[in-house]
Amino acid sequence: MKCRKCGDAAALELRRHNAAFCSPHFLEFFQKQVREAIRHYRMFPPDTPVLVAVSGGKDSLALWDVLIQEGYETAGLYLDLGIFEYSVESKAKCETFAAARGQKLIVERVVEAVGAPIPEVQKVTRRPTCSACGLSKRYLMNRAALEHGYRVVATGHNLDDEAATLFGSVLHWQMDALPRQSPMLDSTHPKLVRRVKPLYRLSERETAAYAFLRGIDYIVEECPFARGATSLEHKEILNRMEAASPGAKHNFLFGFLDKARPAFQQAQDVTLTECVRCGQVTTGELCAFCKLSEQVRRRTGG
Amino acid sequence: MKVTLRYPKRQVEIAGKRRVKDLLRELDVLPETVLVIRGSELLTGDTVVGEDDEIELRPVISGGSPA
Numbered sequence: 601m602k603c604r605k606c607g608d609a610a611a612l613e614l615r616r617h618n619a620a621f622c623s624p625h626f627l628e629f630f631q632k633q634v635r636e637a638i639r640h641y642r643m644f645p646p647d648t649p650v651l652v653a654v655s656g657g658k659d660s661l662a663l664w665d666v667l668i669q670e671g672y673e674t675a676g677l678y679l680d681l682g683i684f685e686y687s688v689e690s691k692a693k694c695e696t697f698a699a700a701r702g703q704k705l706i707v708e709r710v711v712e713a714v715g716a717p718i719p720e721v722q723k724v725t726r727r728p729t730c731s732a733c734g735l736s737k738r739y740l741m742n743r744a745a746l747e748h749g750y751r752v753v754a755t756g757h758n759l760d761d762e763a764a765t766l767f768g769s770v771l772h773w774q775m776d777a778l779p780r781q782s783p784m785l786d787s788t789h790p791k792l793v794r795r796v797k798p799l800y801r802l803s804e805r806e807t808a809a810y811a812f813l814r815g816i817d818y819i820v821e822e823c824p825f826a827r828g829a830t831s832l833e834h835k836e837i838l839n840r841m842e843a844a845s846p847g848a849k850h851n852f853l854f855g856f857l858d859k860a861r862p863a864f865q866q867a868q869d870v871t872l873t874e875c876v877r878c879g880q881v882t883t884g885e886l887c888a889f890c891k892l893s894e895q896v897r898r899r900t901g902g
Numbered sequence: 903m904k905v906t907l908r909y910p911k912r913q914v915e916i917a918g919k920r921r922v923k924d925l926l927r928e929l930d931v932l933p934e935t936v937l938v939i940r941g942s943e944l945l946t947g948d949t950v951v952g953e954d955d956e957i958e959l960r961p962v963i964s965g966g967s968p969a
Contacts, residue, residue, distance in 0.1 A: 601946040611944040620946060657964055760963070808937050808962035809944060822909065822964060832965035839934045839963075 612809050615846035623813050630810045633801040634666045641784040643796040644752045649673040651706075651750035651793075653741050654697075656690030656819040658811040659756030661697055663799055665814055667754065668701055675704040677744050677753070679737055682710055682717025683823060690819045697816065706748060708740050714889070715897040718825070724899035725892065729825040732892060739889035743880060745793040757797040760804040763849040764834040766856055778864040782857070789872045789881045803849070804835075903955040905929070923947035925957075935963050 601610040603622035610620035614629075621629055637643070644650055650667060654660040654676045667674050678694045681687050691707070698705035711717045714736055721736075722729040745753050762781070769777040783800040787793055799807055811818050826832065841848040874880065875887035882888070905914050905925070916925070922938050922945050938945040939958040951957060 601948050610946050613946045623944075658962070659964070764965075803934070804964070805934055805937065805962045808960070812937060812939065812944065812960075820908065820960060822961075826965040829965040832963065835963055835965065836932075836935075839932050842934050843932050 611813065612806070614806070616803075616842070616850050618846075626809065627813060630662075630802060630806060631666055631669065634663075634798045635670065637783060637798045637801050638796075641782075641796070643754075643784050643798060644672075644794070646672070648752055649675070649750055651675055651677050651741075651745050651748065651753045653677050653679070653737070653753055653755045654694045654705075655679075655756070656693035657756070658816070658818045658820075659758050659761075659799060659804070659807045661693070661756075661816050661818050662807045662811045662814070663754060663756045664697070664703070665701075665811075665816060667798070668703065675706060675748070675750070677706045677708065677741060679740055680707055680709045680711075681733060681736075683719060683825065686819075686821065686823055689821070693817060693819050706744060708744050710736055710740065713740055713743075714893045716900050720900065721892070721896055722825070725895050727892075730829055730831075733825070735888055735892060739880065739887070741795075742791075742793055743878075746791060750793060751787070752794045752796060754796050754798055756799055756807070758799045758802055758804050758807050759849060759853060760835055760838070761831075762797070762800050763838055763853045764831050766853055767834045767838060768830060775864065779861065782861065791874065791879070791881045792872075800853075903951055903953055903957060906956070906958045907931075908959070908961055917953070919950055919952040921947065922949045922951060925951065926959075929959070931959060936961055 601613055601620045603610045603625050604619045605625040606622060608622040611623045612626050613620040650672050652660065652664045652667060652674050654664055664674060664676055676694060676698050678691055680691055694705055714721060716724065718729060718733050721732045725732060741753050766781055769781065783797045785795045838849050870883055872881050872883060875882045875890055876885050877890045878887065880887055903916050905916055907914065923933065926933055933947060936959045939960055940955055
């Protein structure tokens with residue numbers, strides 16, 4: 601198989617684009633896709649400092665690497681979830697990455713914020729682990745960005761993540777989730793920062809290939825709590841469709857963003873207020889994170 | 903050839919030459935879900951791999967909580 605651009609031996613075939621690229625031209629393609637994502641959604645201007653949420657995995661480190669390459673002023677934010685050896689190893693990957701590139705890495709510990717590490721939260725609340733973890737991450741990302749003066753947080757969500765989330769939302773017709781699914785969630789309150797997903801045009805395999813070809817040392821092992829997660833089942837279904845019909849995931853997600861999302865985006869009659877306890881933005885009196893933390897501390901006696 | 907797979911991490915020995923895409927089919931691995939690695943290079947589906955090759959099938963799928 602030959603590279604579409606130079607005719608050299610290809611490193612990666614992209615069936616949905618009916619193309620193959622050698623290593624240098626694939627890296628060029630990847631950067632171009634990120635640039636296009638940022639431009640299309642006007643995610644952030646070139647002089648805006650960006651806080652990149654990093655997990656030590658391929659997606660977030662690939663994203664951080666591209667943004668550095670593109671000349672953005674960035675810092676990393678690592679959320680220590682307290683998930684045994686997995687958290688120790690993933691944090692080390694982020695620290696090594698940041699040190700090698702002279703970048704600042706901010707570390708927030710979930711145990712301090714919520715009252716217990718994620719495995720303990722799951723036990724005492726009996727809430728699905730990924731749900732409590734996602735809630736904590738969204739809350740802490742916003743809080744850390746505000747504290748450190750960033751107005752934009754970038755996450756490493758890729759095309760597969762977004763297609764799987766959309767698939768799950770459509771299966772249950774989650775009318776509140778559908779309008780919120782977007783590569784860019786703008787700030788709707790002075791205490792909410794903008795959240796962007798500059799990798800949404802790139803598949804999971806492409807971000808893995810980018811990380812490998814750029815020599816990024818990322819954690820290959822999966823989070824132990826992700827096994828059996830619904831999102832993985834949805835990804836498998838979508839990948840079977842992709843194998844039969846290249847471009848299926850892309851068309852599903854991009855069709856939604858271009859054609860269907862506006863129809864779901866009716867003005868949501870939601871009044872944003874500030875949580876009476878922590879002051880972060882919520883729709884009720886006490887925010888979901890404070891409710892979770894209160895439940896954890898009550899049951900752990902913390 | 904030696905083929906390394908993950909989750910759980912294991913190694914299988916496969917005899918004879920074949921194309922990467924045929925190897926994936928035999929092992930029931932969807933092409934979208936792995937990188938096929940030989941040393942420092944990525945292999946495309948039409949690459950023929952043989953007896954002396956050491957291949958890693960590195961999963962690319964991650965899941966869990968949406969942030």
